[in-house]
Amino acid sequence: MEKLANYINGQPTAPQSGKYLDNYNPAEGKVYSLIPDSDANDVAMAYTAAENAFATWANLPSAQRAQILSKIADLIDRDLEKLALAESIDNGKPVSLARVMDIPRASANMRFYATAAMHFASESHLTEGEAINYTLRTPIGVVGCISPWNLPLYLFTWKIAPALAVGCTVVAKPSELTPMTAFLFSQLCIEAGLPKGVLNIVHGLGPKVGQAIVEHPKITAISFTGGTVTGKTIAATAAPMFKKLSLELGGKNPNLVFADCDFEKAISTSIRSSFSNQGEICLCGSRILVERGIYEKFVNEFVAKTKQLKVGDPQDNTTNLGALVSEAHMKKVLSYIELAKQEGGKILVGGSQAKVFGRCENGYFVEPTVIVGLNHTCRTNQEEIFGPVVTIIPFDDENEGVMMANSTPYGLAATIWTENLSRAHRVAQQVKSGIIWINCWLLRDLRTPFGGMKQSGVGREGGWEAMKFFTEAKNVCVKI
Ligand code: NDP
Numbered sequence: 001m002e003k004l005a006n007y008i009n010g011q012p013t014a015p016q017s018g019k020y021l022d023n024y025n026p027a028e029g030k031v032y033s034l035i036p037d038s039d040a041n042d043v044a045m046a047y048t049a050a051e052n053a054f055a056t057w058a059n060l061p062s063a064q065r066a067q068i069l070s071k072i073a074d075l076i077d078r079d080l081e082k083l084a085l086a087e088s089i090d091n092g093k094p095v096s097l098a099r100v101m102d103i104p105r106a107s108a109n110m111r112f113y114a115t116a117a118m119h120f121a122s123e124s125h126l127t128e129g130e131a132i133n134y135t136l137r138t139p140i141g142v143v144g145c146i147s148p149w150n151l152p153l154y155l156f157t158w159k160i161a162p163a164l165a166v167g168c169t170v171v172a173k174p175s176e177l178t179p180m181t182a183f184l185f186s187q188l189c190i191e192a193g194l195p196k197g198v199l200n201i202v203h204g205l206g207p208k209v210g211q212a213i214v215e216h217p218k219i220t221a222i223s224f225t226g227g228t229v230t231g232k233t234i235a236a237t238a239a240p241m242f243k244k245l246s247l248e249l250g251g252k253n254p255n256l257v258f259a260d261c262d263f264e265k266a267i268s269t270s271i272r273s274s275f276s277n278q279g280e281i282c283l284c285g286s287r288i289l290v291e292r293g294i295y296e297k298f299v300n301e302f303v304a305k306t307k308q309l310k311v312g313d314p315q316d317n318t319t320n321l322g323a324l325v326s327e328a329h330m331k332k333v334l335s336y337i338e339l340a341k342q343e344g345g346k347i348l349v350g351g352s353q354a355k356v357f358g359r360c361e362n363g364y365f366v367e368p369t370v371i372v373g374l375n376h377t378c379r380t381n382q383e384e385i386f387g388p389v390v391t392i393i394p395f396d397d398e399n400e401g402v403m404m405a406n407s408t409p410y411g412l413a414a415t416i417w418t419e420n421l422s423r424a425h426r427v428a429q430q431v432k433s434g435i436i437w438i439n440c441w442l443l444r445d446l447r448t449p450f451g452g453m454k455q456s457g458v459g460r461e462g463g464w465e466a467m468k469f470f471t472e473a474k475n476v477c478v479k480i
Contacts, residue, residue, distance in 0.1 A: 005036065026323040035183075042202050044212075057198045068194055071193070084099040136475075139166045146222065163470045166471050215237055224245070227384075231249040250410060258423065260420050266417040285415050298392070350388070351367060411434060411454040413434065447462065
């Protein structure tokens with residue numbers, strides 16, 4: 001069975017303990033590779049490598065850093081098929097999705113920040129007649145990047161690319177559930193000539209490896225994407241050490257559909273925003289709020305379209321929904337469907353584990369599920385499920401729609417469907433989410449600020465925001 005390795009000081013490296021963890025193929029429910037069960041000793045080794053590499057990497061002209069990062073992007077493009085298949089096997093997602101979303105986006109992240117490195121500039125302020133101030137921005141040092149399992153290579157590169165571009169060196173931990181593409185990525189880094197120690201990847205469990213990264217006294221900043229509960233633990237650990245933190249956390253995103261929307265577009269995009277990647281995207285809209293005038297028509301059409309979706313072998317190009325990432329996660333999602341029933345919800349379609357035959361008969365599949373009849377305040381409508389489960393709730397007017405949209409502890413993303421321009425802008429201002437899509441979903445420009453309000457996170461990533469996060473600003477005041 002294949003044994004994955006950590007990537008430390010430019011080398012594939014076995015965990016110091018010699019221990020490994022099982023890595024599952026969730027579509028088959030079978031172990032197919034082994035990953036290092038690393039611990040604080042491996043993190044310490046990775047830190048030392050990153051620290052030793054820091055001065056040289058930080059002082060390299062940005063054009064040279066950009067060249068290496070662009071080379072990595074080219075190699076990702078070259079290996080598109082191999083990486084898409086690896087992502088699909090590791091995570092359970094349809095290979096057809098990984099081919100058009102995860103892997104192209106990973107190379108786009110690397111290329112975007114490679115070029116950003118060459119355009120990064122800082123401010124200057126003239127204090128009339130007295131002084132010129134300028135802002136010096138220098139890479140913050142060795143940073144920790146911790147990423148989740150839902151978009152493994154996509155979110156891994158989203159974190160490390162800006163860090164490397166500004167001249168930081170990195171100790172990174174991908175999710176233990178989906179380590180494979182980060183492992184393949186380390187091979188591409190070696191091929192691209194990334195200097196040793198600049199990026200270090202330590203595989204293993206969150207509470208062991210992730211916690212050791214957060215606790216390391218000399219890792220100066222942590223960029224984390226994952227669940228809100230883990231985010232709280234990280235914040236509690238890092239705050240007394242005054243570490244800089246970027247936390248991208250969970251969501252319970254509303255999809256506000258007004259009666260004056262373009263109905264067909266609202267339906268087809270809402271199907272995508274509900275069930276893409278089995279609903280395991282932090283930006284998926286899991287609460288569909290529909291204006292009462294079109295509620296019945298919307299529900300009927302939405303249910304009919306949901307019934308057409310195919311749950312199946314992730315390697316079959318006609319599959320719409322693949323497997324959930326793990327048995328534990330499947331059980332969690334199914335438990336929320338049971339909770340919805342207890343809370344009085346009516347399941348219109350789905351509601352059970354999906355049976356897929358052949359090689360996938362033991363996989364972790366869940367039927368796309370649509371639930372109605374629940375109040376917006378119940379647990380099903382307040383807690384993140386992170387699976388192919390949506391609720392549809394009617395509202396009577398704009399005020400009530402906005403109130404329901406804002407009624408959860410989360411504030412990551414929201415989608416608004418209306419053809420009324422004034423309403424679109426008005427509602428966009430009132431909904432408390434870091435990202436608002438109007439008449440679209442998941443349309444991303446990498447220059448825009450990305451992140452959540454309330455319990456969906458702290459700070460923003462994307463564009464200059466990420467470049468600024470990984471640098472320390474210093475004001476230099478020169479008397480004239
Ligand atoms: P987790 O919070 O469980 O894990 C995220 C990462 O943190 C994993 O690498 C995990 O390792 C690691 N980790 C776990 N415990 C600790 C710890 N104590 N200290 C440091 N690191 C730790 O999230 P999931 O992987 O389950 O991802 C799903 C969640 O991520 C959802 O809530 C989703 O909404 C959110 N998410 C948010 C996004 C955003 O941009 N706001 C984007 C994508 C997802 P391991 O897996 O080994 O336990």
